[in-house]
Every structure is written in C-alpha cells, then in structure tokens.
Amino acid sequence: MLQDRNCGILLHITSLPSDYGIGDLGPEAYKFADFMLQSGLTYWQILPLNPVEGDSGYSPYSGLSAFAGNPMLISPELLLDESYVSKKDIQHTISFNDSKVDFEQVIVFKKELLDNAFLTFDKAASQRQSGLFKKFCHQHQHWLDDFADYMAIKNYFGGQAWYSWPTDLRDRKKQSLKEFQKKLKSSIKKEKFLQFVFFQQWETLKLYCNDRGIRFFGDIPFYVGYDSADVWAHPEIFKLKDDKSPQAVAGVPPDYFSETGQLWGMPVFDWKRLRKDKYSWWMDRLSHNLDMFDLIRLDHFRAFSAYWEVPAEEKTAINGSWKKGPGKRLFKKLSKKYPDMPIIAEDLGDIDQPVYDLMARFKLPGMKVLLFAFGEGMPQNTYIPHHHTQNAVVYTGTHDNNTSLGWFTEASEEEKKNLGKYLNRTVTEKNAANQLVRTAMSSVSKLCVVPMQDFLGLGKEAIMNVPSTANGNWLWRLEPGNTDAKLARKIKEMLSLYDRHPPTAVPSKNL
DSSP states (O other), X not given: OOOSOEEEEEOOGGGSOOSSSSOXXXXXXXXHHHHHHHHTXXXXXXXXXXXXXXXXXXXXXXXXXXXXXXXXGOOHHHHHHTTSSOHHHHOOOOOOOSSBOOHHHHHHHHHHHHHHHHHHHHHHOOHHHHHHHHHHHHHTHHHHHHHHHHHHHHHHTTTOOGGGSOHHHHTTOHXXXXXXXXXXXXXXHHHHHHHHHHHHHHHHHHHHHHXXXXXXXXXXXXXXXXXXXXHHHOGGGBOBOTTSOBSEEEEEOXXXXXXXXXXXXXXXXXXXXXXXXXXXXXXXXXXXXXXXXXXXXXXXXXXXXXXXXXXXXXXSSXXXXXXXXXXXXXXXXXXXXXXXXXXXXXXXSSOXXXXXXXXXXXXXXXXXXXXXXXXXXXXXXXXXXXXOOSSEEEESOOTTSOOHHHHHHHOOHHHHHHHHHXXXXXXXXXXXXXXXHHHHHTSSSSEEXXXXXXXXXXXXXXXXXXXXXXXXXXXXXXXXXXXXXXXXXXXXXXXXXXXXXXXXXXXXXXX
C-alpha cells in the first residue's frame, strides 16, 4: 500500500541523452537524477531492462531473458573509468540522432566496444575486478549460467532461435551441451562479463539515486518471449509439445478495439507444474526484480487471476478460452518474503471483479490514466479524478499512449468539450499538457507519475510505443538541454502546491 503523496517521472533509460546513439547507465543518468532531485521528484519509472533484439522490434516487453540486463545500456564512459577500454575506443565518427535511438548503428558500435572491454578484462583484470566478477557469477548462478550458454550458442548459430538449433542442443542433452560449453568457453565467459558490468553500473546508479531519496520504479512483463533463455532452460514450466513447440499461446480476447482480439504468441505458463515446485521460478524472478527496484509494476496483472489461452495453431485470438492463473497462492507466498508488497498492479483494460478482489486482498494499488477519463460515460468513468482512490497511481498517460498534447490534438470534439467542462476552463493545444499534468497532480491518489514528454509539452512525435505495431517504437529520446533549472522550478512549484512530498533518502539494497 502506498503511504505518502509523491510524484514520479516516466523515462526509460534508452531515452536519456548520450553521445552513443542510445541512453545508458552513464553520466547522463546521473545528471537526470540530479534534475529529479532539483524538481522534488521521488520515483523514476522505467521500462524493462532486459536484452532485446530486432526480431521483436527491440521491444523491452519481449526480452531474451527475464533476468539479464541489456548490454546496450552499458556506459562507454564508465567502461573507460574501469580501464576496460581506452579513450580511442570510445571515440567515433558516427552521426547518431539525438532525438531517436538508432538500434542498428548502436549495436554495431557497442558490440565492438564491448568485445574490446572483455578482451582487456580477460587478459589483464585487476585482483579487485576478478574478485567482484567471481562473486557476481556465484550470486547470480541460478539464471546466469543458462543465459550465458543460451547467448553464446545463439550467437554461434548466427542469431537463430533456440528451437531451430540441432535437436540435442534444443533439448539440452547433457553431452551435446557439455561439448558446446567447452567449445564456446570464452564466449560464455564474455556473456557473463557483460552481465557483470551491466549490474555493476546499475547498482552504482541505484545507490546514487537512493542516497538522494530517489526510488526506482521497475516494470515486469507477465509473459516471456518464446525465443528466450527462460523457455529454453525451463521448458517444463511452459505449455510446450514434445518437440518444444508451443501447445498454447498468449493473447487477449475480442473487444471493442479488435474483433479478433490480440494474438501475442508467447508460450503460456503451466501453472499446475509451477504450483508443484512452489512457484520457484516466479519467486526467483520477482525477488530478482524487487532487489533491483524499489517499486515494481506487474504488467498485464489480470493474468494472475485468469489469462486468455489460445491453441497454438490458431491465426487469431477468437477461439481462446479463460484459464485460471495462480491468484492468491503466489501472492501469499510473496507477501511472506516482502510484507510491504512494493507492487503496482497494471489493471487497465477489461478487468473483472476477481482481479479487483485479488488486488484488494493484498492491498495492491492500481492505475488511473487521465487520457481515458474524458470520453463516453465520463461522470461514471473510473479514470475520472472524482473516482480516484488514495491507494493508486495516477498517470496522465503511459508509454503505450499518445502524449497529452498528442491526445488532445487528435481527441474528438466530445472529449475536448468534456475536458473543458470538467476543468471549468478553456483548454487549447497551448495549455493542454500542462492542464492534464496539474489535474493528475491534484488527484487524491498517493502517487502521481508523469511521462517526461508531458512535462515538456511534446506532441505525438514523441510517442514511445504504439501497441500492435511492430516497427518504429521505443525510439524517442530526450534531447540535451531539455532538463533545465526553469523546468525543475516549475515542477517543484506544482509538487508543493499539490502536497506531493520531495524525496527522502531510502536504505540502499545491494544486488
């Protein structure tokens, strides 16, 4: 349950400025933390940090691992500080775009840089570095060994998905796996090194933020990608056939927005099997993330109550059916380990009473999105501020929505009229973002989170993701110089006006 009135900002790490084509865990992340402190903002909400690839459109919600970090977020400057690379290594002549991520160019540049960093470490690691690396590998062995094997073998086969590998490797036959571990020993060590560096840089940034009272708000997708280390290493916890192809896949049923529903395609969990071993994989996953972050959001929360399962041979989600999720059993187990349950439930969309009952039982806050509030049925709409509750997170919009200005520009006349009537003032494109930010701030909900784009008053050109589209997402970046003292003062004045407390230091957790 949320305790104090606070405010946070939604900005993914990839959206930070940098000289290397993508935001990372380096100097600009620390500058942004300083800006948050100046502004009085407490929570820094980000998207999943897992490794991504082009086949999934670089979506952080379809990662190659539920545990590993994305090496593309490793900071070149911090590699230099550790003497893993030279000044010459981090210099480049690439014309990176300051306003958008160019994943292809970033991957080419950083792959060479990270390869050089590993060669240096492998040949000349200091005693301190070697000791920390061994400690990291031991602490994270339960996921790291499988992930490193998976990535090394995947790279060996030119990026092929694990289910296309030779059958003995696909099925993890001991002898075949042992032979490849021997053949790819250096590559496996490199994958572990990259994770070591990622988590070292992440932990240092988190400590810096926590010492200043800034808390990280992470995000956990419900499903994992079919081509992931998790499905390869733990096929028994998913509904797969003997040949490891999916028996059933994930999606959502037909609704107002789609006559055929949405077919996501990820394999669904075998919850009966998971229950037998006391949900150990899920407990490891949640514990890992609760160690990384101070607060987490569980994406697609309704699936913990019931999820839409579609036979794998179907071409649409129409012929799926509802299946029971783990419900209270999993959360009872989790609450014993984490009594304060620092979890937000993503309860957007078509939610039934059992989902709300599950949230109420464990006092989990839900989400209130203002961009959903001013359409049809406005007075009764649960997203309208007069229906907000204290134990909730209010957003102007999320990473899956238009920006506030973009929404207003494209809103129907009815929505614009409703917004103006509700606020009792004329709303125009010039003041729409500011009015929606202030309305969110004034909500009774304890936590308010505003996307960086809305603080800047940006339009639809700054959208982070358009759901159900494969390309052109996850690209938006904050341009250098946009987080200035003037904006910090403006935000701080709003926080003071709406009694949203500035950050206070929180105890640091070591990963």
